[in-house]
Amino acid sequence: MKSLPLTIAAVLLTLLGGCGRQDSLAEIRERGELVVASRNSPTTYYQDKNGPTGFEYALCELLAEELGVELRMETVYSLRDLFTRLDRQTVNIAAAGLTLTEERAATYPHSTSYYKLTPQVIYVTGNDRPRELADLSGRKIVVLAGSSHVQMLKTLQQSEIPDLQWEEIDEADTTQLLEQLRGDQAALAIIDSNEFAVQQSLYPRQQVAFDLGREQDMVWYLPPGIDNTRLLAFIDDFLLGLQQDGTLESLRNRYFGHTDGVSRMNAFEFAQNIEGILPAYEPLIRKIANEYQMDWHLLAAMAYQESHWDPMATSPTGVRGMMMLTRATARELGVDNRLDVVQSLRGGARYLKNIKRRLPKKVQEPDRTWLALAAYNIGLAHLEDARRLTERQGGNPNLWQDVMQRLPLLQKTQYYKHTRYGYARGREAVTLVQNIRHYYSVLAWQEIPEIQPLPPVRGDDHLPAAVRGLQLQAL
Numbered sequence: 001m002k003s004l005p006l007t008i009a010a011v012l013l014t015l016l017g018g019c020g021r022q023d024s025l026a027e028i029r030e031r032g033e034l035v036v037a038s039r040n041s042p043t044t045y046y047q048d049k050n051g052p053t054g055f056e057y058a059l060c061e062l063l064a065e066e067l068g069v070e071l072r073m074e075t076v077y078s079l080r081d082l083f084t085r086l087d088r089q090t091v092n093i094a095a096a097g098l099t100l101t102e103e104r105a106a107t108y109p110h111s112t113s114y115y116k117l118t119p120q121v122i123y124v125t126g127n128d129r130p131r132e133l134a135d136l137s138g139r140k141i142v143v144l145a146g147s148s149h150v151q152m153l154k155t156l157q158q159s160e161i162p163d164l165q166w167e168e169i170d171e172a173d174t175t176q177l178l179e180q181l182r183g184d185q186a187a188l189a190i191i192d193s194n195e196f197a198v199q200q201s202l203y204p205r206q207q208v209a210f211d212l213g214r215e216q217d218m219v220w221y222l223p224p225g226i227d228n229t230r231l232l233a234f235i236d237d238f239l240l241g242l243q244q245d246g247t248l249e250s251l252r253n254r255y256f257g258h259t260d261g262v263s264r265m266n267a268f269e270f271a272q273n274i275e276g277i278l279p280a281y282e283p284l285i286r287k288i289a290n291e292y293q294m295d296w297h298l299l300a301a302m303a304y305q306e307s308h309w310d311p312m313a314t315s316p317t318g319v320r321g322m323m324m325l326t327r328a329t330a331r332e333l334g335v336d337n338r339l340d341v342v343q344s345l346r347g348g349a350r351y352l353k354n355i356k357r358r359l360p361k362k363v364q365e366p367d368r369t370w371l372a373l374a375a376y377n378i379g380l381a382h383l384e385d386a387r388r389l390t391e392r393q394g395g396n397p398n399l400w401q402d403v404m405q406r407l408p409l410l411q412k413t414q415y416y417k418h419t420r421y422g423y424a425r426g427r428e429a430v431t432l433v434q435n436i437r438h439y440y441s442v443l444a445w446q447e448i449p450e451i452q453p454l455p456p457v458r459g460d461d462h463l464p465a466a467v468r469g470l471q472l473q474a475l
Contacts, residue, residue, distance in 0.1 A: 023227040025234055028092055033072055034064045037082050037091040039172040040075045042198045042411065043255070044097050046423035047382070051328075055255040056095040059114070062247070066238055077172050077417050079146030083108075089223040092231070096172070097192070099148045099216040109228045112236045113217035114248060118193040119149055121209040124181050130188065130209045133160060139187040141166040142177045149190040152212065166190075173413040178203045192216075194256050199411075254316050270304070270442065277309045281322075285345060292349040298369065299349055301439035302376075305432060306348070311341040323348030352376055363398045370400035373436055374407065374429040382424035386410060389419065404430050 028034055038045040038056050045054040052061075057073065064071035074091055076082040085091045086108060099117070100110060121136070123129055130136055133156065143149040145168035157164040167186065169176050177189040178199060190212060191199075200206065220235065222228045242248040278300065285303065289296035300309075306324040307313035314320045318327065321344035330338050335347040356372040358380060363371060375383040386407045387397035395402035407426030409415040416423045 023230050024092060024222070025228075025231040028067060028069060028231070031069070033070045034060070034067060034093070035072050035074060035091045036060045037074045037076055037085045037094045037096065039079075039082070039096045040077070040416070040422050041097075041173040041195075041413075042423065042425065043195050044095070045073055045075070047379075047421050055115075055251060056097065058251050058255070059242075060093070060095050062242070063235065063238055067234070075422070077413065078170050079144060079172055080170065082172070083146065083221075086221060086223045089226060092222070093235075094221040097195070097218060098221060099192070100219045101148045101151060103151055104148075104221065107224055108221040109224065109232055110222065111220040111232065112239055113219055114239045114243075115194075115218040115252065116215045117195075117218060118215050119152065119190055119212040120193050120196060121212050122178070122181065122189045122191050122196060122206055123187070123209045125205050125207050127187065129207075132210070136188065137161050137163055138165070140185075141188045141190060142169055142180045142186040143190045144168070144172070144174065144177065145170045147190075148216070149212075153190070171413050174199060175412045176414065178206060179412065179414075181206055197256065270439065273304070273308065274443070281309055281341070284342065288342070288345045288349055291346070292353050294349060294353070295440075295444075297440050297443040298436075299345065300443055301436045302348060302352070302373070303345065304439050305436050311344065312339055325351075355380060360398070367398060367400045370433050370437065371398075371403060373433045374400075374403070377429040377432045378407075378410075378424045378426065379421075381421045382410060382426070383429075385416075385419040385421050385424070386426060389415060400433070404433070 036056075038054075038060075040046055041054075043055060045052065045057040047053070052073065060073070061071055074085070076085065076096070079096075082094050082096055086094055094108075097117075098104075100113065104110070121130060128135075130139070136156070141153065141164075143153065143166055150166075150168060153164060153166050169180070171177075174189075174191045174195045177186075177191060180186040181189055182203060182205070188209070193208075193211075196208065222232065239248070242251075281303075282296075282300070285300045286296040289299040292299075303309055303322050307322045309322065311322045313322065313324060315324060319325060321338035322341050323344045325333070325335060325338050325344060325347050327338075329351060330336075330347060333347040333350050335343045337343055338347075352372055355375045356368055359368055359371060359375075371383060371387075374386075383403075386403050386409075389409060390397045390403050390406045393406065395406065397403060407424075407430050410419065410424040410426035
């Protein structure tokens, strides 16, 4: 009975400590800021040339607007860190591609589901493909520490596969798991379907073996020990509204349903478009290129890469026009109508020229142009991250051939977590530059005078040998 007064005192202190504290929704509005913890990854939150982006970021930005407050994103590099921030009540929401599990739901309040995904077993082609649960026996598996996949494997170990083995990787992004597979440090990885779909282009030898269970719900988690009743109700109404008005589906398609950039185009189709489409725009492209003292072949190649010379082009992400300018970039460049081909071409030419002017004087042509094109795609800040990484690894930051080898590393956690500006779709930038270089070479070659009659040819026989039959990379 001696402990009873202490127990009563503890209860009273807890109650008194909570007295006067507003619920989380009121606190957010009074502070004027929504604080969200998320992973820096291609499926959640990252920075590109236009600023912050990503599926989770887009949702949280809309939520902050609905609340009438500013949004502050806090980046975590492990799932353990993310849940620690929830436990310490230093963030309002964890929005990081997290699935709903009984274990998490017992501790953390959560939103309604806003996306569904499936955990998948990933293997390397050329190795034995597992086709059912029994095939996981005796093979080393890697998973993200703190992920729902750990609990799934524990359940399987206890119920069906006693010798099931796995290693938990303390990262927040799946690239480390895929790297372990590529380096033969593991046989299999467990990765959610949306994450693998985005990352697979970096790891073409890695494929889905089979789905590990049913679809799972993706939810936001909130801190425990706080009155989140009104905030949760607000969030659920918000997500329901996005579902009903089509915004949620639009965001899903924007970030997960489309391949970035243009479709794969072979050299024959490009040659056809040179004859069928380019003549209508060539005089204008030449004129505007001359205004900005640039090679018209380069401007034409950029326009083809961006829109296939379509002045009315519009992408799922909202960029428009022949040069596919974003609304923000167009505003910065003084472009009033992105669908006006003259304004669009001038805007793209001006934007590239501005970037080239900002590059260090040590960078010489043609590398200056290729590096500027990379920055045109991912932003000058991320290009500088790649140049610094190139220098640290002993390469020349002023040479495109060296920097292009490092740009894809900005998509891998072990590299971008040590950069100033974080994750960037560096491989996309490499693809864009290399495609433009190919288009540029073909266009320049077209102007070389014919010195003798040519025999009848196939559609691609009139192209240079270096690009004949070339299948250009898809973004």
